[in-house]
Amino acid sequence: MKLNGSEIIAECLLEQGVDTVFGYPGGAVLNIYDALYKYSDRITHILSSHEQGAAHAADGYARTTGKCGVVIATSGPGATNLVTGIATAYMDSIPMVAITGNVTNDLLARDSFQEVDICGITLPVTKHNFIVKDVNDLADVIRKAFRIAMSGRKGPVLIDIPKDVTGALCEYTPRTPDVLSDPVLSSAEDFAAAAEIIANAKRPMIYMGGGVVSSGAEAELLEFAEKTDCPVASSVMGLGGFPASHRLFMGTIGMHGGYETGKATDNCDVIITVGARFSDRVAGDRKKFGQDAKIIQLDIDRAEINKNVKIDSYLLGDLKDTLKLLTIACDRTTHKQWNEQLSEWSKKGAVTETPASENYAHPYHVIEAVRKLTKDSDIIVTDVGQHQMWVSQKYRFEEPRTWCTSGGLGTMGYGMGAAVGSAVAHPDRRVVLFTGDGSFHMNLNELATVKSYNLPITIIVMNNTVLGMVRQWQKLFYGCRFSQTDPHRATDFVKLADAFGVKGLRIHNDDDVESVLAEAFSKTEPVVIDCRISPDENVLPMIPPGKTVDDMITEME
């Protein structure tokens, strides 16, 4: 059948099982939006306030479902507004297809109105990108884009489509998508070699990351950890990939990880790295990271081997498969003494909380109170900064894909969009966004979206009136010279919520926490909670950049 380019886009999205897209219309995508009008019974389009919000929403949708997120924007500024969202997804290996319109073929390369070379701009932050200049190529490019986004190490792909292509007619033949499978590239000898290292280990540990969630390898990791009795430390990205309540779970590793995980890294004799990449926030000093340990790495991306840290043995392939095969190759063992040692370190590393105040609530108290009200399947989204680290330390994640945070790029302003995407994907679950007053100010325009679609998101603004994380670094490393981190803003978040048509509540101090949260959680509508936090609250413990657990800061002031 003959269809125009825009209808082909809609048909190809349906081929891929897409029923929800995020975006914002504009001149160069008028044809596409006309097709979306026609297909509105099969494809739901969520309109954001700003294209960045739409990109983060597609990301949140992808993180919480495991499906590929789709975002649409117009040419020029519409396309450039996606860039932060695409880069966020790229750093965290989140599958996404971004579709941008462009000016017509005859206007390309003439600095036409709203023309930008978005393929050039997004080249370093996409797995691949395409410009489709001929409608005959369109369907296959879209299919290829989804295949690239969802295979191997996942990530974003951008398709730029000139306006005339979206209007041109072309024969369209439906095709069922390929079944994607990533083969195990390591040999039986590789597995035997890794298993032998593990068999000889006296003090092994697992360092897991976002790859476990991306692969859906939670059950395989649990089985492996239990069979080998290995304690588990997680990167921020890995949270939810291993149940926090499990006896083997130690918590997060790295800059704001626990004393226990830091000591484990320094004292273990084998590190089994599962879907993690030794970023500087984990391996602060990459020369000293696990320097007395043999390091085994399981990953799908060959380029992660020996990138930051020298590896002794590695297994390549989808973690679901490599973990299963490694578990078979390993004997059941126990490490009683080692696990007891870790529990002792865990007790020693407890951080003393700041004393209660009538003017402020304590962030740990708020997070723990939220945890008492949420089910394991409820979704927690954060922005970036101190609140993000407090949540990563204190919220006990039990299930995968219940955690949305910008781990790699550290994008302030990520939270609102990601919460929208999560709530759209999971109308049956509660979505809680923890944000800070700094992050919230960046993209609070998406409150309009939250209200338009009546998404029952609980937005907790940890309002310390300062840019807390940067301020903490100024305290530690810049002699308390608080350059531009105290913005003296007068925003009243309760009134602000009201102006958007959203319920606003306030937590003044610890005494309010339970009652205000109970009220918010009793509603099936969006709520903004202005939660007062002390500007002097810090994220502890902290390993300074480039250092190890020996330099850990456990107290400030």
Add this chain to the structure above:
Amino acid sequence: MENKQIIGLFVHNHPGVLLRVTSLISRRGFNIDSLTVSPAAVEGYSRMTIRLQGTEDDVDQFINQIMKIVDVKRAEVMPQGASVASELMLIKVSCRDHDTNDILAVTSKYHASLVNLGDNSMTFRASGAPEDIDTLVSELSPFGIMEMARTGIAALEYGDKCLNT
């Protein structure tokens, strides 16, 4: 230990493929001194030849990263001693203050041919292993090199093995 390695790439001849390769080299901080692109023996594909300076780990990481570019089909080190590498140079040497025979004595050692004689200059074409071309340049420099253009390196592995498959 740092040394120079030649890497051959077999890539889809899509618009932007050179940009994708050079962008990766730049943002990952790889140190290259030569990059050439030409049509490959298979239609629709190009051959790139890159000389990289670095340790064995750098070369390994380079190949792993470059293989992540969707348009790159293959990337392999051209083994030293088991591959041929060659480049072509055009070089214009000043003969104002020197006897042309002295210059010809040098160029003939390298089988460089004289392609043009100007009032005060001699232009030669030379081809061969990049190291030999380097030596020729240094031997000609006392006469005064006015201008030169080098094509960069082309390389193929010895034997029946091909990168095209």
